[in-house]
Amino acid sequence: MNIKIPYNIYEKERISDQDFDRLSTFVTHHYGIKLPKVKKVMVEGRLQKRLRATGVGNFNTYLELIFSEQGKAEIVNMIDAISTNKTDFFRESAHFDYLITHLLPTYLEVKNKKNISIWSAASSTGEEIYTLAMVFEEYNSKQEFSRKIDYKILGTDISVEAIKTAKSAVYAYDRIKDVPLELRDKYFLRSKDRSANKVRVIPTLRSKATFQRLNLMDNQYTLSGEFDIIFCRNVLIYFDKETQEAVINKLCQKLRVGGLFFLGHSESIIGKNVPLEQLKPTIYKRI
């Protein structure tokens, strides 16, 4: 049978240089994310589904939409599509080893502090948060009652879709294949429908986590209280140097003196005027 395929089905809409500049300036200004020319093809690709979903035929009309009063809601979807949410359970595991070997024992023995509040400031789909929860649970399981630590974790991100996934705590089984078997059995439930191949984080861990949308580009972070630990990993890499410095300073305002700050493997505070002292590569203490 000779099926006629509409001409446009395999054709990607293209964005003009002028429209790309406009979009890139807007995204960098409001969300910090740099979009140099080399990212044009990537942005074009990621926004195709938004062109289809909104029913606009081309990028020029799409930009008109997002810059119009009635298009404001679409900006949330546009940022969702553009942001890179790559993450993993136990990503950069040296950070979690550090917590177990240095931080948690110090908290109990030296500081005698039994409550720890943690903020994952670009939590994406939640793997970082549930990894932290597993680490704390494992630590507690080896302590007598009086030495157990009570912890709570806040996850924030700019992506609404990522937060939705983080809250649901449902993942494809493949996503946890690198989690040690013992932890997989303890902290994840298999879906009843085995063919769905999904797992869900157990309620004990989920109850320790809360989530909200927060833009790191906000002038200040209106969160109550101070945190003992802040994870801000693999997001500053998308920002320019001045923005990175400004964001770290704003995060430090929410980190108690002596608290710990974690960056991603390719990020650092070198050359930045921030109130942090390095303890290990990518691990810092608030001074």
Ligand SMILES: C[S@@+](CC[C@H](N)C(=O)[O-])C[C@H]1O[C@@H](n2cnc3c(N)ncnc32)[C@H](O)[C@@H]1O
């Ligand atoms: C690559 S993920 C990193 C996730 C996790 N921290 C990790 O290291 O595995 C980067 C996250 O930063 C978020 N992000 C980007 N710009 C942001 C902004 N201006 N405010 C808050 N989150 C932002 C993205 O939505 C994405 O989920």
